[in-house]
Amino acid sequence: MKLIEFFKHYPDEESCKIAFKSYRLQEGVTCKKCGSTSHYWKKNREQWECKSCKHRTTLKSGTVMQSSKLPYQYWFIAMHLITSTKKSFSAKEIQRQIGHKRYEPIWSMVHKLRSVMGLRDEQYELGEEIELDEVFFETVSITRDKTEPLKRGRGSQRQSTVLVAAESRVEEQNYNPKKHRTKKRVGYLKMMVIESLKKEDLAVVVKEKVKKNTKIVSDKSNSYNNLKEDYNLDSKVVPKKEIINR
Known part of the structure; x- marks a missing residue:
């Protein structure tokens, strides 16, 4: 997806939130408390409520976005920049592109995304x-004994x-x-x-x-x-x- 196409699909925070909810429903929502997969959507709270035990699940809970206060659009932009080019995007550059003041939350977001991308890679086998x-x-x-002679090759x-x-x-x-x-x-x-x-x-x-x-x-x-x-x-x-x- 080209950059112009990306912003046509996800022009604002609400469009990203709706898309993320759709992706979650495709994967299925599982209750952490009882393991049920049947839920009601509480529109006023933007949470799922388990039909069995009434335990509530937030939109970000159980995902890479859990506990993050960053907007959904930040996550979508970061995912697009990381995956749309063969060259890597640093957290500093993503911070500059987004225009966020603090570096630490952007670094944490990028680190989490790269971690789950690595887990995704583990799911397939090489062929051909x-x-x-x-x-x-x-x-x-830092634990090596410095008095121990180094081997070569x-x-x-x-x-x-x-x-x-x-x-x-x-x-x-x-x-x-x-x-x-x-x-x-x-x-x-x-x-x-x-x-x-x-x-x-x-x-x-x-x-x-x-x-x-x-x-x-x-x-x-x-x-x-x-x-x-x-x-x-x-x-x-x-x-x-x-x-x-x-």
């Missing part, structure tokens, strides 16, 4: 063709191991050899912090995130050997130049 590899990020530990106390699984799709329709150097495009991806690169531990993590019988392209590391039973494993080295061009 997957490219799998491990990367290492330098981290700082794999296993270093300064590094966290992250397993990256990315869907690799071939685009024939929009492929232009003059503009694109490869037909492949990255789809969804998952990044998982792992404690060990042992083949037994790595297989457990992959089976939780990737559908069975999926084609997995990886390097020739022995860490991936246990994936051969459940996946179509293709061990090869993907040139760095090809990865950069995507």
